Amino acid sequence: MDAGEVRERAADLPTEPGVYQFLARDDAGGEDRVLYVGKAVDLRDRVRSYADPRSERIRRMVARADDLDVAVTDTETQALLLEANLIKRHQPRYNVRLKDDKSYPLVQLTAHEFPRIEITRDPDDDATVYGPYTDKGRVETVVKALRETYGLRGCSDHKFRGRDRPCLDYEVGICTAPCTGEIDEPSYAGDVSSVRRFFEGETGVLADPLRREMERAAQDEEFERAANHRDRLEAVEAFHGGGGEAVTAPEGGGERAVDVLGATVEGDEATVARLHAADGQLVDRERHTLAAPEGEDRIGAVFAAFVPQYYAERDLPDALLLSERPGDAELAAWLEAEGVDVRVPGAGREAKLVDLALKNARRGVSARDDEGRALAEALGLEGRIERVEGFDVSHAQGRAVVGSDVTFVDGSPEKSDYRRKKLDETNDDYANMRSLVRWRAERAVEGRDDRPDPDLLLVDGGEGQLGAARDALAETGWDVPVVALAKEEELVVTPTRSPVSEANGTLSRAERSYRTHDWADDAPHLHLCQRVRDEAHRFAVQYHQSLRDEVSTALDEVPGVGPETRRRLLRRFGSVENVRDASTEELTRVDGVGEATADAIVSRL
Known part of the structure; x- marks a missing residue:
């Protein structure tokens, strides 16, 4: 227009x-x-x-x-x-679009009869959750020290069920083995209570035992062991008072839910960090990226874009603590009508929380921003590469052929935008890649794909796979840059022309030219490509294995496993995936499975 x-x-x-x-x-x-x-x-x-x-x-x-x-x-x-x-x-x-980046870890105690402790970014709905924490290394040190002191389990439900003797965690002293009754439920509950007290701020619950162990090791002249305890003690004592501590909630006037927002703008990108407090305890943290708005009051404009988009599908908090007020009268009127108290604290505990949110937001402007810019520069593209889609194909000699299409936004997986597809069964990697990319391209051109067009396509492979992908793009007219990354030497292969422009010109496929890039091992843009390639490969293999498992072909191909043995294995473990996770010892407990067959199952699966 x-x-x-x-x-x-x-x-x-x-x-x-x-x-x-x-x-x-x-x-x-x-x-x-x-x-x-x-x-x-x-x-x-x-x-x-x-x-x-x-x-x-x-x-x-x-x-x-x-x-x-x-x-x-x-x-x-x-x-x-x-x-x-x-x-x-x-x-x-x-x-200005909102993209989530949940990047800080939490610690959860699950709601099991014998709770499990673990570090996670995606906690269970019914778990007791502590965090967020800004120093993942310190959290790992503390959780390991807690397990060594109180013996809480860290194993999956599958490994916990059906055991008749303790696992290696018990032998090395980091679990009290409730799975086999080595500790009764009341005693285990007491240990869980001690762990809860530590995360709620009672540092001595863990610091005192560590200090005693350190002193005992020093007296016994076990100086290396004493030094290890000293390092852990320092991490524990800093946990509730330094950069890795769990933040505490604001003291509001009866407010049950408070969100703290901090925003920063760097170039053409903005980052908003959100800390969420419920019933007086900070229980959630998120970081979001947006395209930076233009104008003078950019931070206020960021909040004006973020708040309505984020809360349009979520419950509003009782109060919002912000680093600046949004410059939008309609937004202010809406929040007031909904009973949300918007505050910009200047001092005190609330101001410290806003400062923490700002610190978290600034951490969002990280090396991954550099990755996108560096990749665009290395490939001769304008601006920065924000959205990358990765493609790979997996099959077994032309059987159960599947393709993966994974999406990364700002260097992080956007799993809601992952797609996968069953392909025609053919033992031709190039034809399979061409079919997969053509499927994606047709959906994009015809408006049947609800995802925005990516800034870059990346295929797993070399010139052959890249040529196949370019054929698909040329046939459909989807003009998106595409490159390939092969595993052998980690070389990035790029075309010298757009596939669509070649399709409209006079070049034959044989006359196409490619460039090979041997980027430094520590190049951030290479790391971005590797993450996308590896995730596309993982997602494709996972889907391929699930298709094979659906018809039990994975077990059928194992020497020594006949129909009856297969049925016994599936009755015992529930699925081929669980058979794949089982140890040799666990497999030999199934009637008809000897050591040789168990070794064959482990090797094949």
């Missing part, structure tokens, strides 16, 4: 509140793609302002737009919430 067309369309719009969408027409006849969503107090005035955009980014958006759609609302607050929902639904390329 040009300036004249924008003014012409704006003249026909009402002067009421509402939401507007700039759309790009789908040439294939599918649904138009949403480029930008905005809210307005006065739709006519707001849309007219796009005839002379204030930034180059918005100017490019308007130039790409083919159409405009509006929705009138009764109130400005309705426009605010509708805008947030549309942004989350359509993920428009030119909006």
Whole structure:
């Protein structure tokens, strides 16, 4: 759309509140793609302002737009919430979009009869959770010291069930083996209570035993052991008072839920850190990245974009503690109407919490930002690479052929955007890769894929796989950069031309040219490519194995395992996956499975 067309369309719009969408027409006849969503107090005035955009980014958006759609609302607050929902639904390329990055670990005590202690980023719903913690190494040291002192189990439910003798954890002294009755439930519950007291702030529960062990080792002239206890003691004593401690909740006036938000802007990216307190204890932490808004009050604009998008599908807290007030009157009115107390503390305990959130937000502007910029520069692309999709194929001599399509955003896996596909059974890696990429490309071109287009495609393999992927892109007209990364020498292979431009030109497949990049082992952009490649490989192999397991082919191919033995194994372990996890000793307890057969099962699976 040009300036004249924008003014012409704006003249026909009402002067009421509402939401507007700039759309790009789908040439294939599918649904138009949403480029930008905005809210307005006065739709006519707001849309007219796009005839002379204030930034180059918005100017490019308007130039790409083919159409405009509006929705009138009764109130400005309705426009605010509708805008947030549309942004989350359509993920428009030119909006400030919210992306989660849960990057700090928690410690959980599970709700089992004999609770398990573990470090996690995705706690169970019914677990008792402590954290977040900013120093993962210190948390690991403390949890290990707690297990050595109080013997809480750390094993999975599968390993815990059905044991008739303790595992190695018991032998090395980090578990009291409740699985085999080496400790009774009341005694184990007492140890769990001590661990809870430590995480609730009673440092001496762990520090005192460590100090006694350190002194005893020093008296026995076991100086290396004493030094180990000293190092652990230092970590434990710093746990509730230094950079790795669990933060404590604000002392609000009867508020049951408080969120603390800190934001920072670096270049064209913003990061928001959220700490969440419930019933007086901080129980959750998240970090989110957004495209940085333009203008003078950028931090206020970040909050104005983040808050409605984040809370449109979540319960609002009783209070929000912010480093700056959002510069949005409609947002302020909505929060006030919902009974949310918005505070910008200047001093005291609440201000310290906001400072901690700011510290966490600044940590978000990390090496991964450098990775995306470095990769774009190394490949000769503009800006930074934010969204990468990785592809791999897995099969067994042409059987159970599957493909994976994983997504990384800002260097982190975006698992909600992972996809997988069964492919035609053929023992041709190039044909399989071409089929997989063509499937993704067709869905993108036809508007049937709900994910935004990536900045880069990465295929697992070399020139052959890259050529197959480029064939698929050329056939469908999906113009997205694509590279390959082979495992053998970790060399990145890139084409010298766009596959779509080659398809429209005169070059034959044999005349295509490639470049091979031998990047340094410690190059951040190589590390990003490796993570994407390895995750695509893992996801493909996992899916392939699950398909094989569905028909028990994995067990059928093991020498010495006949139909009856297979049935006994599945009755004993429940699934082929559990058979794969079982030890040789556990396998030999099944009737008909001797040591040789057990060794064969372990080797094949």
